[in-house]
Amino acid sequence: MKDDRGHWGSKIGFILAASGSAIGLGNIWRFPYITGENGGAAFVIVYLIFVLLLGLPYMLAEFSLGRAFQLNTVGSIDKITNKSAWRYVGILGIITSIGILSFYGVISGWTLAYVFKTLFTEGQVLINDFSNFVNNPYYEILLYAIFLIFTALIVYKGVEAGIEKWCKILMPILMVLLIALIIYANLLPNSELGLKFYLMPDFGKINFKTIVAALGQAFFSLSLGIGLMVTFGSYLPKSTNMFSSAIYIVFFDALIALLAGFIIFPALFSMGENPASGPSLVFIIFPKLFAQMPFGNIVGAFFFVLLSIAALTSTVSLLEVPVSYFVDEKKISRKKIVWIMTIVVFVIGLPSALSQGTIDFFTNFGFIPESLTSQDFLSQISFIFGDLLLTIGALFLSIFIGWIWGAQKAAEEIKISGGKFYKFEKIWIFLIKYIIPIIVVLILISIFKVTGIT
Numbered sequence: 001m002k003d004d005r006g007h008w009g010s011k012i013g014f015i016l017a018a019s020g021s022a023i024g025l026g027n028i029w030r031f032p033y034i035t036g037e038n039g040g041a042a043f044v045i046v047y048l049i050f051v052l053l054l055g056l057p058y059m060l061a062e063f064s065l066g067r068a069f070q071l072n073t074v075g076s077i078d079k080i081t082n083k084s085a086w087r088y089v090g091i092l093g094i095i096t097s098i099g100i101l102s103f104y105g106v107i108s109g110w111t112l113a114y115v116f117k118t119l120f121t122e123g124q125v126l127i128n129d130f131s132n133f134v135n136n137p138y139y140e141i142l143l144y145a146i147f148l149i150f151t152a153l154i155v156y157k158g159v160e161a162g163i164e165k166w167c168k169i170l171m172p173i174l175m176v177l178l179i180a181l182i183i184y185a186n187l188l189p190n191s192e193l194g195l196k197f198y199l200m201p202d203f204g205k206i207n208f209k210t211i212v213a214a215l216g217q218a219f220f221s222l223s224l225g226i227g228l229m230v231t232f233g234s235y236l237p238k239s240t241n242m243f244s245s246a247i248y249i250v251f252f253d254a255l256i257a258l259l260a261g262f263i264i265f266p267a268l269f270s271m272g273e274n275p276a277s278g279p280s281l282v283f284i285i286f287p288k289l290f291a292q293m294p295f296g297n298i299v300g301a302f303f304f305v306l307l308s309i310a311a312l313t314s315t316v317s318l319l320e321v322p323v324s325y326f327v328d329e330k331k332i333s334r335k336k337i338v339w340i341m342t343i344v345v346f347v348i349g350l351p352s353a354l355s356q357g358t359i360d361f362f363t364n365f366g367f368i369p370e371s372l373t374s375q376d377f378l379s380q381i382s383f384i385f386g387d388l389l390l391t392i393g394a395l396f397l398s399i400f401i402g403w404i405w406g407a408q409k410a411a412e413e414i415k416i417s418g419g420k421f422y423k424f425e426k427i428w429i430f431l432i433k434y435i436i437p438i439i440v441v442l443i444l445i446s447i448f449k450v451t452g453i454t
């Protein structure tokens with residue numbers, strides 16, 4: 001069986017594929033708009049603390065579980081507890097990945113649409129185009145479907161041929177373009193107001209919503225909490241240093257998000273826009289930036305092409321979670337399950353596609369209160385799957401790895417080729433067993449109190 005599953009071609013290939021999963025719309029679309037909604041610099045600091053304290057150690061835990069048993073999350077859990085209720089933690093991850101993919105696919109469709117829009121629409125027209133675009137749902141939904149089909153075609157081909165290849169050239173190019181855009185944006189008049197918003201923390205702005213959002217964003221951006229990194233770890237040979245790999249992945253992921261902020265906030269303040277505009281934020285600011293730039297059409301189209309590919313390497317990883325489960329555990333053929341899942345995801349995502357002003361019912365859908373997230377269906381789904389269920393998944397998986405499998409065993413797996421990991425072993429075990437569960441539980445309890453879900 002194992003030979004059917006495929007392996008990464010090389011350590012760098014694995015790092016690129018895992019970074020490809022982590023780096024995506026979460027960094028360039030979600031991070032800036034959540035930062036904008038949550039008041040800027042203070043949020044960024046809380047986010048970075050969570051990334052280092054919780055995200056990095058937790059990522060290593062997922063890797064070690066996967067590599068130890070060379071199976072998807074449910075399979076690995078079954079090996080340890082023999083079909084106990086713990087396997088539902090793996091199933092929760094599968095449900096969560098389908099939920100995330102549904103709204104993520106919609107935004108990916110927007111990104112694809114903006115490739116053509118920036119290329120062919122005259123700058124000044126494009127600036128006010130976002131609401132026209134989402135109010136013409138046929139075009140929007142068509143691109144959403146096309147994007148999911150691309151995703152399915154790649155997953156269909158299997159892990160190595162599909163995922164690794166795409167990531168190899170993308171990341172460096174994306175970074176160079178982001179840096180060029182940072183320089184441009186920061187030369188605009190009044191851009192320093194944006195830098196101030198982004199870098200000078202006003203700790204009075206930290207409240208409960210900020211902390212919840214920062215925790216969710218940290219796990220979301222690193223593709224954690226659904227067992228995806230367990231699956232990725234399962235394709236690893238024992239010779240790969242997972243410790244240094246995790247550090248690289250976390251570093252690049254946080255770096256790209258921070259770079260995106262250095263473009264968005266200076267540009268935004270220079271244009272006098274509202275940082276708290278929600279999910280549409282980057283689709284308003286970037287086109288405006290390109291509209292005033294020489295060769296803006298070409299630069300803009302190029303930017304959205306790169307962003308589409310970054311999104312594609314993430315959607316591919318999201319689809320891989322349910323697919324690898326059904327292939328490994330239910331022995332359904334990869335070909336069949338890829339298309340079934342794609343159709344399921346497509347249908348679940350439709351309300352999100354119609355929730356940005358197209359259909360009132362979905363635009364003001366909210367049942368999660370405004371004190372936690374915006375009211376449109378997309379934001380709500382993003383909150384439920386991309387913040388809440390993801391965090392719950394991470395909580396249970398860290399308890400499972402820390403206490404049921406045993407943090408010491410997980411540490412032994414990492415140490416097989418762990419480089420300097422032994423120096424951090426004790427801290428790591430402490431974080432996995434105590435700090436991650438306790439912080440996450442405290443935050444979850446407060447969420448349930450606010451929403452009254454209890």
Ligand code: TRP
Nearest residue numbers: 022024025026027220221223314
């Ligand atoms: N991390 C990706 C991003 O930031 C999105 C993503 C891909 C993801 N796979 C995931 C989020 C798994 C959570 C879990 O764009």
